[in-house]
Amino acid sequence: MDGFSKFLKIVLLVLVFPILSLTLLNVTGEVYGADADSGKKVYQKYCVICHGAKGDGKGLMDVIHRNEKSGLIWSIYPRDLTVGTFKFRTTATGCLPDDSDLMKIIKEGIPRSGMPSHEDVSKKEREDVIEFLKTLSPRWEEEDLCDVIIAKKPSWVGSADSVMKGEKVYKDMKCWECHGNEGKGDGSKANDLKDDWGDKILPFNFTTGTLKRGSSPENVYLTFTTGLDGTGMPSYEDSLKEDDRWHLVSYTLKLMGKVK
Numbered sequence: 001m002d003g004f005s006k007f008l009k010i011v012l013l014v015l016v017f018p019i020l021s022l023t024l025l026n027v028t029g030e031v032y033g034a035d036a037d038s039g040k041k042v043y044q045k046y047c048v049i050c051h052g053a054k055g056d057g058k059g060l061m062d063v064i065h066r067n068e069k070s071g072l073i074w075s076i077y078p079r080d081l082t083v084g085t086f087k088f089r090t091t092a093t094g095c096l097p098d099d100s101d102l103m104k105i106i107k108e109g110i111p112r113s114g115m116p117s118h119e120d121v122s123k124k125e126r127e128d129v130i131e132f133l134k135t136l137s138p139r140w141e142e143e144d145l146c147d148v149i150i151a152k153k154p155s156w157v158g159s160a161d162s163v164m165k166g167e168k169v170y171k172d173m174k175c176w177e178c179h180g181n182e183g184k185g186d187g188s189k190a191n192d193l194k195d196d197w198g199d200k201i202l203p204f205n206f207t208t209g210t211l212k213r214g215s216s217p218e219n220v221y222l223t224f225t226t227g228l229d230g231t232g233m234p235s236y237e238d239s240l241k242e243d244d245r246w247h248l249v250s251y252t253l254k255l256m257g258k259v260k
């Protein structure tokens with residue numbers, strides 16, 4: 001008998017206790033952490049109409065915008081999330097975005113693209129849908145995450161001197177090949193650009209448009225620094241010094257009519 005109760009105690013300690021605690025952990029994990037199963041429901045409610053059941057961008061909505069420029073039709077489609085390429089990151093080119101990047105996109109939406117803001121969706125639901133989104137592309141399992149780049153704006157951004165230096169960088173780096181000499185998005189390459197998803201894409205027109213990433217100088221800086229992966233808009237993190245990238249911000253703000 002004695003031996004048997006010892007045996008029972010050991011069984012309890014070795015088997016039952018770990019199983020019990022794992023189950024408890026799992027339950028609390030579901031209650032307090034972000035979770036992909038709940039995220040799938042959020043996705044089906046708010047996102048599936050555009051991004052499609054498989055996340056491949058082939059939802060009922062199909063094409064969202066059809067613009068015409070110089071006789072060419074330009075269409076915007078909801079993103080194929082199965083490829084795992086993201087434009088608006090605070091991470092280096094080629095990297096996956098940080099959770100905070102996805103949170104920003106889902107909360108604020110993307111101007112000029114039809115991707116709506118989901119401010120009315122609760123924070124927990126947004127966190128869950130981010131976890132679900134990570135099940136759509138194998139990149140999330142295969143790759144390590146990259147460091148977040150922090151934009152620290154120098155006080156001279158927007159000054160006349162900095163605008164002048166930025167104009168030189170704009171010329172030297174040939175931004176005009178795509179964005180045009182006056183930033184109207186009509187450079188010599190502008191009509192032949194395709195994005196990684198095979199669709200026609202137009203360079204940003206600084207004189208009219210609202211910035212997709214958001215209009216603060218920091219957001220503009222991040223666009224040059226990280227590039228917009230999948231769009232042909234390159235990263236200048238390696239080819240331009242930090243100060244030059246900030247001068248470029250000054251010139252961009254000037255082209256956009258935000259500084260004199």
Ligand code: HEC
Nearest residue numbers: 046047050077078079086087088105110113114115116129
């Ligand atoms: C009305 C259609 C529509 C709905 C609804 C929609 N999206 Fe989008 N989404 C788009 C379009 C269009 C783009 C591509 C924008 C671009 O490339 O400029 C996009 C892009 C994205 C991106 C890529 C951002 C990047 O940095 O490249 C993510 C992530 C995303 N959507 C997530 C979601 C989630 C999550 C939901 C639901 C909560 C959602 N979307 C709902 C249309 C939609």
Ligand code: HEC
Nearest residue numbers: 173175178201202203204211212213214223231232233234
């Ligand atoms: C090969 C063509 C190409 C070159 C070169 C290029 N861009 Fe772009 N750029 C693009 C395209 C295409 C987009 C639009 C991406 C989109 O709408 O998703 C863009 C978008 C932008 C945006 C808008 C981002 C937003 O939030 O909406 C800015 C700002 C910008 N480019 C600045 C520059 C500057 C400055 C240079 C030079 C240092 C440059 N680009 C070089 C193609 C290019």
